[in-house]
Amino acid sequence: MKKTAYIGCLGLIGIITTEFGVIGILPQIAEHYQIPIEKAGWLLSAFAMVIALGGPAMTLLFSRVNRKLIMSLAIGMFIITGVVSALAPPFWLLLTVRVLPAILHPVFVSTAIAAAIQAAPPKEATRMMGIVLGGIAIAMVTTVPFATWLAGRINWKAAFWAQSAISLTALLAILIGLPQIPKGEKESLGSQAAILRDPVFVTSSIVNVLLIAAWFCTYSYFADFLGKVKGMDEERISYMLMVFGLAGIPANWIAGRWLGKQLSLTTAVFLAGALFIPFMSIAVGGGIVVNAVVLALWGFFYAPCYLTAAAYLTSAAPGAVAFANTLAISYGNLGITVGTTVSGWVIAQYGIAAAPWAGAAFGIAALVAMALRSQLVARREIRRSCIAP
Known part of the structure; x- marks a missing residue:
């Protein structure tokens, strides 16, 4: 079912925009908080470290949770992250809220792929996986540079508001368009x-x-x-x-x-x-x-x-x-x-x-x-x- 794959793709666009959208605005963030650029880089490296350390275990832990529920929860955390970040909290809090959604990042990706494959005929499985993962390429071409453009035209906080809006669109698509999908088998x-x-x-x-x-x-x-x-x-x-x-x-x-x-x-x-x-x-x-x-x-x-x-x-x-x-x-x-x-x-x-x-x-x-x-x-x-x- 292509609709499931496209919804997963939209969700991945929101996630990648949040993860990599910060790359284009690191100089403005460093200037705002009066910190060196390498310290601002923690916003990216800490996010990635959480995924690296917790990815396999979290994916296995949530393998039997309702797929629509876990995808909604994951995107919801990314929305919260964007909103709080846009309010320019102290740097330690900005770093904290950046890290929290990373816990469910690999869970969303694996769940979205599993849902797309489960809803499709076996011969279409690879194609559906490609549609979901296409969200990475789409985000790199559209929303990531768009966030940087907004930061240049308005300020770096606007980039986080845009990230939240994209994730909110993905959440609505999941809640409205994604059917209830049976939970997977625990691996x-x-x-x-x-x-x-x-x-x-x-x-x-x-x-x-x-x-x-x-x-x-x-x-x-x-x-x-x-x-x-x-x-x-x-x-x-x-x-x-x-x-x-x-x-x-x-x-x-x-x-x-x-x-x-x-x-x-x-x-x-x-x-x-x-x-x-x-x-x-x-x-x-x-x-x-x-x-x-x-x-x-x-x-x-x-x-x-x-x-x-x-x-x-x-x-x-x-x-x-x-x-x-x-x-x-x-x-x-x-x-x-x-x-x-x-x-x-x-x-x-x-x-x-x-x-x-x-x-x-x-x-x-x-x-x-x-x-x-x-x-x-x-x-x-x-x-x-x-x-x-």
Whole structure:
């Protein structure tokens, strides 16, 4: 049933707008609270850390709760977060209300996907999942740059009001349009946790974390990077964010097709963008057209990072795909935390222009881990060929 998938997509747009919408307004928040940009970055890294640490357990805990109820509760928490944030509370309270909805973030994603798949014929399951996850790409193109544009035209508080309005729209869609969906079966952690002892899966998990960290070393401070290194104002930054996001639409389509044919090569090609595109942005100067072209290339390589990282991880766990998908969400957000935190330290020591160097270091480490996984897979195949009659 497409309606269920589209409602899940709308909810994910609200969630991603809240999670990543803060990226475009970090400089204004830092100025308002008179704190360094790396401390303002905690609004992103703390959010991601909660998802990373609690994602699998929370998903299992709520696996038997009514799906419509849990999706409504999750979106409701995001609405509250936006409203309280828009009131400009003390920074400690702003950070607290940012963290609270992160507890149910992975629960919403997994529940929305499960609901969409359950309401569709088996042959349409993958398509319905794609519709739900399409909310990430849509938010990156529309609502995330829109929040930045509002902050430039009005103030940073307006961005939070917009986030709340988007989440409220999603909540109404869930309450009015989503049918009552039977609760799922409670999943057993022990039956799936065996993959955590598999060296190939462990290495793939490390790649997942390093890959996402490589990108978010610079992307977490995207607005500050464009403002201080490229001299752009808030309005121009919002346009650049839109260019960045639009370039990701064909990139996701291309990556999706390539992953089925050459998983490791596709992952490595898109990861390579972490090694050179940010430096290209620094090198081209201040021309608006040339910067738009470079940022489009940057967005093209960046956009599939979640898709490639998740596909790379789940390919190492063919017998526990659902659990691996949950871990992919957690490990991806751990990568956001690591990248944002390490880059924040680098920025504090050497300035915002040094952030791409931190990303390049994580990118190289990810490529090394990929090479290690390839060796482990090759050795496994050799052992199997020796055992086979």
